[in-house]
Amino acid sequence: MHSIIVFASGAGSNAQAIINYLKQHPIAKVSLIVCNKPNAGVLDIAAAENIPTLLIDKTSFQDAVFITTLAQYQPSLIVLAGFLWKIPDGVVQFFSNKIINIHPSLLPKYGGKNMYGQRVHQAVIAANEKASGITIHYVNEVYDEGEIIVQAHCSVLADDTPETLAQRVHQLEHYYFPRTLHFLLEQYKS
Ligand code: GRF
Numbered sequence: 001m002h003s004i005i006v007f008a009s010g011a012g013s014n015a016q017a018i019i020n021y022l023k024q025h026p027i028a029k030v031s032l033i034v035c036n037k038p039n040a041g042v043l044d045i046a047a048a049e050n051i052p053t054l055l056i057d058k059t060s061f062q063d064a065v066f067i068t069t070l071a072q073y074q075p076s077l078i079v080l081a082g083f084l085w086k087i088p089d090g091v092v093q094f095f096s097n098k099i100i101n102i103h104p105s106l107l108p109k110y111g112g113k114n115m116y117g118q119r120v121h122q123a124v125i126a127a128n129e130k131a132s133g134i135t136i137h138y139v140n141e142v143y144d145e146g147e148i149i150v151q152a153h154c155s156v157l158a159d160d161t162p163e164t165l166a167q168r169v170h171q172l173e174h175y176y177f178p179r180t181l182h183f184l185l186e187q188y189k190s
Contacts, residue, residue: 001026001028002029002188003075003076004018004075004076004079004181005031005033005034005070005075005078005079007033007080008034008035008042009037009040009042010042010082010117012042012044012046012082014082014102014173015033015046015081015082016045017173017174021178021182027182032052032054032070032075033052034083035054035055036055036085061088064090067090067091067094075095075098076185077099078098078100080099080101087139100137100138101139102134102135102173103120103136104120104166104169104170105133105134106132106135107135107137107145107151110132111144111145112144113143118162118163118166121162121163121166122162124156125156125161130156131153132153132154132169133151134152135150136150136176136177137149149180152172152176
């Protein structure tokens with residue numbers, strides 16, 4: 001059974017989708033959820049699912065001990081599901097090609113520092129884009145620039161608001177993220 005670590009600091013709907021999927025397809029278990037917001041919804045999900053959590057601050061995030069702690073869980077993948085801090089280079093290098101992020105746009109468009117959440121969807125609508133979607137990619141040392149694994153598209157409708165577009169994008173995320181992780185895990189030996 002593979003171990004995966006999820007980094008999340010938001011509502012946690014992607015974390016929940018991954019957990020639910022893995023109940024049906026027990027190829028891996030979420031062995032730890034790392035979070036930087038003490039009031040994040042994802043912590044309630046972790047409690048309900050009996051998954052250990054690690055609450056970090058900027059100092060512990062940069063500390064070499066953080067890498068040792070993560071390594072103890074022997075993760076096949078580290079999955080960023082709504083985690084905004086830039087991953088320290090030491091962590092990226094230690095877990096080379098094992099850290100996966102999901103971004104709510106078709107990268108390279110609407111990515112980079114400060115492009116997250118509703119800002120992404122606002123920018124897509126303001127630019128009159130006809131399509132948006134999601135990008136699942138490896139994490140390297142530069143925000144949103146690691147190698148792309150999968151993209152999925154959806155329409156942007158004439159009367160979309162950032163909220164309605166976000167809903168459509170979230171549906172893509174919840175479907176494709178767990179299935180992409182499953183595909184990647186099958187490439188590794190456990
Ligand atoms: C998702 O839209 C994801 O693409 C982005 O952050 C959001 C997290 O949502 N990186 P949730 O916390 O999983 O509901």
